[in-house]
Amino acid sequence: MGQNNFNLSNPDATSLLSAMRLGTLSAEQVVRQHLERLARTQGKINGATHIFTEQALAEARELDRHGNKDLPLFGLPCSVKETFCMAGQDVTAGSMRMQPEHHLQDAEVVRRLRQAGAVIIARSNIPEFAMTGESTNLRFGRTNNPLDVDRVAGGSSGGEGALVGSGASAFGVGSDILGSIRIPAAFCGVVGFKPHSGGVDKTGTWPVVTGNTRTWLGIGPLTRSVRDAQLVYNVITDHPVAEPARTGGRLITPHGFPLRVQQGCISDALSAARTALLEQSFTEERRAFTDIGSLYLKIPKLILDDFHHQWLDMLSHPPGRRFSLLNELVAQLRGKPTIDRGLLMWLLIAPFMKPRSRKQVQAVARQFDEARAHYQSLLGEDGILVLPTLGLLAPRHGEMNRLSLKPGINGLFTGHTMGNYLDLPSIAIPAWKFRDPATGLPPSISVLCAPGAEAKLFEAAKCIESVLN
Template sequence: MDGGAGRPSARTWLDRMARGTCSARELVADVLARVDAADARVHAVVHRDDAAVLAAAERADAARRSGDRRPLLGLPVSIKDVLDVDGWPTTAGSLARRGHVADRDATVVARLRAAGAIPLLKTNVPELSSSFETDNLLHGRSDHPLDRSRTPGGSSGGEGALLGADATIVGIGTDGGGSIRVPSHYCGTVGLRPTTGRTPETGLWPPTRAAGTMDFTCVGPMARHVEDLTLLLPVIAGADGVDPYAVDAPLAEPPALGGRALRVAWYAGHPDAPAPTPGTVVAVHAAVAALADAGHEVEEIAPPRVGGEHTATTLFFAAAGADGGAGMREAVAAAGGRHHPQFQALLDGAAGAPTVTAGAYLALQEQVFAFRARMRALAAEHDVLLSPVASGPAPRHGEAPAGVPADAYLRYEAFEFCHLNAVAGLPAASVPAVTEEGLPVGVQIAAAAFREDLVLAVAALLERELGGFRLNRRLATAGDAPL
């Protein structure tokens, strides 16, 4: 064990490099060694080039000696394998992309490089990022860092697994319906889905903007410490002139919370989701109590609902599958029909859905926008919204999430809590709160659009009061002393 709290934050490493007590090369070499040990258990790495990464670290050290003071100089950052890194493959877990090599960086990767960061490696995803179980025919299955019989979640499951194993320092994931928040919740780490439009998806494969979900997908930071989410977000945020949904919007620093009482609305269950596990309810109650004890105003509210024939989950998937799966089939045509069984079932289900006319699709979008407006109005009445991330902790591989019938593995209503904020386009973070049967359980913090500062401020308070990544490390069975 390494003392409970785990390895230092990215901010601490950057300070050490700035003071000259650690070089970028030493840091990168140490992280790569930790990845070697961790990946033997979690199987989360799909591409790495150690020689190139170490050479980049040596260049960072030389740049620092010459006076370079870029904010992320020498910091290794892992990248989800749906975002382009120049000269590296981007496979999204599909045999259709075997042999593909990117010829430029995704916008967020380019921004990280410009700030001095070093892309470290690529991490595993479900085929086409389309599952909460990270497994595919190209790279295989990733495992939970604390229990190999369980999933680290998805679709940013490789990122969650390596962070949860205390191997990597920070990473970049994507979140459409919960793909940052669920792995963070399962693996005892922290992750932020930014506001819709806060970050560009340029260089993401497959691109989503011309698909049925249009602006749902967000690129966001994942880490072990909340302060590192705050460190990365300003670097990757802002319009790039390519992604039509990415905008420049003010991004405030998380405020000190002693100045005024926040208005906190919370709910621990949802009529459109399975009954949460006892630990999930305890997690929300613990977060509410911590905020109340800190002097904030807490109010239990009725869980927000879409209404009509849809839940947030069914609305999300209705939009995603409005073309009957034609876009997904085109994207993976080169795989020649060789797909992971779960992804094949998704394709088959989409193909078997009724044909959606243009008018029906526009009516569907009207429902999306109407719910988004109502959810944003609710968020505007409060400073933050507190809820579960999912109905329970990480399930075993191939098993349905907590509360979902065993024969209904492909049903996603256990993630209704995530889909509510995704469809609404709100910023939302997951932070560890308690443990249940030897597994971490997180809580979800959301706020009004473009108020990531409030999300991160509350996440930092809960991390401090409830334990944060220390909960994960107390559950872990192995670890090394810091460098």
């Protein structure tokens, strides 16, 4: 199944929606086609944790009989991340140790998808506790990249990237606290949009983040096109994106930014994207981003302050059996692990990176708050950034965690992580015209803006998409 570009051979959700409204396709036909593709690819890709075949077909038939074809997502088959609550389903976070959470009602984002006419055909795989760039866990196994099964699909919304990238799902919805939508989108050759933290209601999604990283987390779509991303986002947000009042804007070109790329095709795609905007009424403005390296080094401090204690509590099940890192290391060496290796890596660095006092936490949080205010003001209503989504193409299994969790400033990941801690809406766009000659994999380019400037972001993203594909 290596090196297939499914995303170019399958119509996007907007095209499918048009066909269903015209009557050339029924909702049942569209849903059945996607379920059949999912059945063919699941054994190799393992993107889904649950598949709702009969329920989805029944919903599609009901839509064909009595549904309103003007519903914004009428009949579109989609998937949602396993950490989104669904009535009658458990949230396991991919963990064998955590007590599963049973839910009696849908998360708000799931409710809105159903209300808009979407048909949920599957839930998708994640890394354990949704905290690494490789979607593998002991409960559901490893998700493989649909473009090359020997490579990672990304994380933490890796199952979504794999399902959309394989053509099994017309679109998916995931969450993103350190690139968890855009990493899978980049690796699987699809579009991924992370809104700002207040863009989509998180009620009923796991985990509930109340600490300093709550403004890092966004919920958004993974799709086959930029227009699909805007379509789905306008359903799940309270702040739909309209067309921009005027075309053009400021293309902010950062200097002093610690950025590194492994493949030349990424640089070529980036240059083409920026040139396209400069030819379309955008003007270039160079600005300093010299503190990005320092901020990058502090990311683990706030992540671990918010989550480390929670992780240990969830791993200590049943109650009274406290999780022991030493015992887990022994179990891993014996080939009998109880947690995924990626989560283990986070737990191993915790003693060295976690802040020692509340005063230190407050000082670090203040630095991020000041940077967020500064850069959001710099971008304003018409400024955008164009950066590589990642400085690498999808690596082989095991390499992503090793690269992303090693200490030091890593220019491969500085671009996408900035979108989280600065709370910037960010969209990743595949560049199929610039695919790597050695692997056939596409690079990915991201557009970022300040909250409130999403119309400008989508304008720029559509322009870039037309050049890169």
